Structure formats: C-alpha cells, structure tokens
Amino acid sequence: MTSQPETVGTPMIRTDFSDPAGWETLRTAVETPNEDDFLAHVHLVDDQAYRDMTAEQLLPLIGPHSLFIVADRRAISRFGQPLLCIYRDGRRTEQLRVIARELWSIENNISLGNMDWDEFTRAADEDGVFRGF
Numbered sequence: 001m002t003s004q005p006e007t008v009g010t011p012m013i014r015t016d017f018s019d020p021a022g023w024e025t026l027r028t029a030v031e032t033p034n035e036d037d038f039l040a041h042v043h044l045v046d047d048q049a050y051r052d053m054t055a056e057q058l059l060p061l062i063g064p065h066s067l068f069i070v071a072d073r074r075a076i077s078r079f080g081q082p083l084l085c086i087y088r089d090g091r092r093t094e095q096l097r098v099i100a101r102e103l104w105s106i107e108n109n110i111s112l113g114n115m116d117w118d119e120f121t122r123a124a125d126e127d128g129v130f131r132g133f
Contacts, residue, residue, distance in 0.1 A: 067085065
C-alpha cells in the first residue's frame with residue numbers, strides 16, 4: 001500500500017511514466033507563470049509508487065486535501081495536456097479536466113475559496129475540459 005504523499009500546496013501526482021519528455025513538457029507548463037504572473041501552487045509528486053493508479057485508488061491516499069491533480073497518460077500525451085482535477089468537499093467528489101496552462105485558475109481560486117467548483121465545471125467545454133474563461 002502506498003502512503004499519503006508529503007505535500008505543501010495542492011498535490012499533483014504523476015501516474016504515467018511512459019513518456020519522460022511529455023512529463024517534462026507538462027512540468028514546464030505547470031511551473032511557468034502566465035502572462036499576469038499567476039502560477040498554480042502545486043507540489044509535484046513524481047514517485048513510481050503511484051504508477052498507473054486511478055483517481056479512485058488515489059482518493060484514500062490524499063488525506064485532507066479538497067483538491068488534487070493527476071498527471072495521467074491523457075495529461076502527458078494529449079494536446080493541451082488536460083490534467084485531471086479531483087475536488088471533494090465532504091458531500092461529493094467530482095472530476096474535471098483542465099489544460100495545463102489554466103491549472104493556476106482552478107488551483108488558486110479553489111484553494112483560496114475565491115470561486116466555487118461549479119463555476120469551473122459550467123465553463124468547461126463539451127468534452128469536459130476547462131480551457132479558461
């Protein structure tokens with residue numbers, strides 16, 4: 001059994017290890033501030049212990065975090081790098097994809113309580129991916 005990752009900030013857990021170059025591209029996109037200097041405050045968890053884990057398998061390992069991010073095969077290999085965001089508030093657990101360059105918007109606003117999760121899900125495209133407002 002894998003234990004809870006030690007994190008400061010919102011955990012972003014890598015579960016796909018098939019494309020090292022894709023992972024580096026994704027990391028760069030997440031760690032680079034946008035044009036207004038906004039940046040997602042994430043703690044990258046790059047540990048083979050999480051290889052191929054699903055969101056459902058990760059849930060019990062995340063502890064008290066209401067938001068965590070999964071860098072799975074889809075996030076690493078597809079255009080826009082659509083990361084999987086998992087949100088839980090005690091009553092519900094929901095998922096939403098967000099392109100890497102817009103992760104800051106969800107992470108900052110949910111972590112600070114500036115916006116509700118539903119505002120992001122309503123702004124997602126038909127394919128369930130949030131690409132910004």
